Amino acid sequence: QKEVEQNSGPLSVPEGAIASLNCTYSDRVSQSFFWYRQYSGKSPELIMSIYSNGDKEDGRFTAQLNKASQYVSLLIRDSQPSDSATYLCAINTDKLIFGTGTRLQVFP
Amino acid sequence: GAVVSQHPSWVICKSGTSVKIECRSLDFQATTMFWYRQFPKQSLMLMATSNEGSKATYEQGVEKDKFLINHASLTLSTLTVTSAHPEDSSFYICSASDREQFFGPGTRLTVL
Numbered sequence: 540q541k542e543v544e545q546n547s548g549p550l551s552v553p554e555g556a557i558a559s560l561n562c563t564y565s566d567r568v569s570q571s572f573f574w575y576r577q578y579s580g581k582s583p584e585l586i587m588s589i590y591s592n593g594d595k596e597d598g599r600f601t602a603q604l605n606k607a608s609q610y611v612s613l614l615i616r617d618s619q620p621s622d623s624a625t626y627l628c629a630i631n632t633d634k635l636i637f638g639t640g641t642r643l644q645v646f647p
Numbered sequence: 648g649a650v651v652s653q654h655p656s657w658v659i660c661k662s663g664t665s666v667k668i669e670c671r672s673l674d675f676q677a678t679t680m681f682w683y684r685q686f687p688k689q690s691l692m693l694m695a696t697s698n699e700g701s702k703a704t705y706e707q708g709v710e711k712d713k714f715l716i717n718h719a720s721l722t723l724s725t726l727t728v729t730s731a732h733p734e735d736s737s738f739y740i741c742s743a744s745d746r747e748q749f750f751g752p753g754t755r756l757t758v759l
Binding site: 573575580581582583584585588627631634635637638639640 | 691696738742749751753
């Protein structure tokens with residue numbers, strides 16, 4: 540079992556809709572969780588970090604963490620075509636462990 | 648977030664030559680920096696953890712004599728790809744840790 544698992548997608552949503560990205564992890568010790576956005580040919584950009592159970596909102600983004608279920612998600616409200624990218628989930632042990640990413644496509 | 652720079656942004660070299668890539672944290676001091684490699688349509692692969700003032704820690708399967716890492720100061724780490732070959736062509740990305748990891752813009756290496 541991979542340490543961080545994500546559906547590779549692509550996840551296609553219409554402009555204005557909510558995009559829901561999911562991630563599961565196997566390391567129960569992890570305390571820090573991150574979502575990165577990576578445009579094609581570019582390096583990852585940190586968009587959300589979450590450390591405790593529950594929801595954390597930042598603008599159109601909401602991260603949700605459930606440590607009991609070992610599950611972290613990212614919701615993007617009012618999706619825009621500019622949100623089209625690969626979203627990487629990462630957990631922090633002594634180093635960042637990345638999932639393979641979910642490709643999101645937002646169509647006009 | 649914190650700013651991390653990389654230089655050069657791209658490089659083309661002949662097989663057998665060495666290439667040095669610099670990674671700088673511009674607005675914070677980073678005792679730890681990380682070097683990743685990413686092949687097309689694949690996820691990031693951690694190569695090594697660079698610690699200021701000490702030897703780097705390499706991930707399994709990464710040749711430390713081929714990928715030389717130096718972390719001479721709290722704001723600068725360098726990765727030297729020695730005797731580069733076409734199979735070393737990839738996107739090399741560094742990151743610096745300030746509780747959260749921030750990535751540099753990456754260096755695209757093409758070895759002819």
